Amino acid sequence: MQVLKDELRHKILLESQHLFLQYGYDRTSLQMIADKVNISKSNLYHYFKNKEELFYELTDGAAAGLKKLIMRFRDKRFDPRTGAREYQVLLTEEVISLLLAEKYGLLLIMEQAKGTRYEGLRPSLIDMFAAKTAPLLADEDNCDLIAQIMARNLIDGTVQILKNRVRPREVRVNLNRLVEYHTKGVHALLK
8 A cells, every 4th residue: 555655646746846847836736736646635635735845845855956066166166266177077067966866856946936935046046156256257347247147147058958958968968068158258257
């Protein structure tokens, strides 16, 4: 009997993930999930107490990995003044590991988290990257704007790669290209 419960729980998580990715957290209802899994809404409550618990089950691993990456970035391990190649390798390998391990959780956090505790995370990441880059840029009059644009391009590009690439090799190749583009852009504008 436990095997059936585990299978149903897994199916609930899988269908919830699909619905959240398609409609977002705020526009997905427990009734939609129950209907997709072909169970009653009351039966769904035997597995998850609410929609929030379901969403966080799908995203907390990704959020923990992202937090770890952010802490490394804040600790200056990812410093654009490091040699371009070293910076690119560090950034790419750390990010790729997270992307491959937590692809769908990250997509949920970055694209479909309206109404959750992760709702403002994407803009916060962009602001953090921009704040780290702006003081290094040579054009002091426009450094904040340019840093914002560069940071947004990096985050948005990463999300697009996740959305459009399925195979790990494709993710790796495209992310390497994006980071190389980003890194060369940063270095071209440094003081």
